[in-house]
Amino acid sequence: MTVVPGGGAPTVPTPGDKWHKSSYSANGGNCVEAREHTGGADVRDTQNRAAGYLEFTGGEWAALVNAVRGL
Template sequence: MSDWHTSSYSPNGSNCVEVRETPETVDVRDTQNRAVGHLTFDAAEWTAFLDEVRSGRL
């Protein structure tokens, strides 16, 4: 599994979201609350989410 890295959408290290990719999934967690766990998305879900963000609908 790949390492966690800060999202390129997180400015200046504040309010960061970290992600890690696997061949099947993308995991997302809050940098300031790592102990609460992470969310896991399959490729289709993650792509749909990014499309919504990029379109400005989210």
């Protein structure tokens, strides 16, 4: 995982890769957004987008998703 500070330029995503809100986020304001791309995925805080994001490789992202799913 890499921390990309606010204003950091993504290295792998293309302009067509769009951020989307997690389906597990409630409407209470504590939300995260993700965007998947060929290199993995990025995750950021919906309320603080300018702070940057976390960048995951494909293997890291798969491990996180599998852990959350309990696999």
